[in-house]
Amino acid sequence: MSGTAAGVEARLPIRSDLDLVWVRQHVRQAAATLGFGLVEQTKLVTAASELARNTLVYGGGGELRAVPLTDGRAQGLRLVFSDSGPGIPDVEQALRDGYTSGGGLGMGLGGARRLVHEFAIDSTPGAGTTVTVTSWAARTPRPREEP
């Protein structure tokens, strides 16, 4: 199935709201290529949009790396959002619904976590933040891993 993953792997800059559009387009196309259903695509693209906006607004810009995954017959998509911004002092607090430091609805991080199968965040104050999310196409049983 390696042929179907062509074009999925990518490195995209996140520097402007036009880049957010590119991120959404790429994730949509990559998820469709890997066999994600419409609802799964919508969830993953929405999560990517939230996380890319965090990278832009709070991280001062950064990049997305998209990586196709294979686990047996299951196809997955890993998205890694990284910035070298100020970092998140209290990750647990930032993941709580309603928490916001930027005038949003406070749904970004916690909401994005609910839309994906696996979620990991690594943030160092002063050095930056990396958020890694993974989802699997549903036609085969997906691994249920907690981050």
Next chain:
Amino acid sequence: MNDDLSRAGGAPVPVLRLGDVLLVTLQGDLHDGTAEQLRQDIVAAIAGSRVTGVVIDISGVEIVDSFLGRVLAEIAANARLLAAQTVVAGMRPAVALTLVELGLTLPGLRTALSTGAALELLGRVDAAATDGPRREPR
């Protein structure tokens, strides 16, 4: 393709006036800036004419994230302060499922399954206003 995307995302959203209703049709993927601009355009259009209703058709929108959700809620709140009702029409089922999971249920936002149903809803609201007290259709 870059040019196409710039146009699709960056072009302003047309705001049409049909009698006393503003009709706004969102298509494809909106830039954040375009969504903000739309909010201002709608407020200006309501203030500049005797508009009592705003219908925002999002049937062509593939994703609504918390930013666009917030803009829609703010448009409705702004319109309400200017004596106009807002109905968001045609949300795709996948978008609705995703918004709830995201935690964004937008309680202040009135919705209809289609633009036609939204116009009907606004018509009923007007009729109710002249017929005296009536329960808010939800």
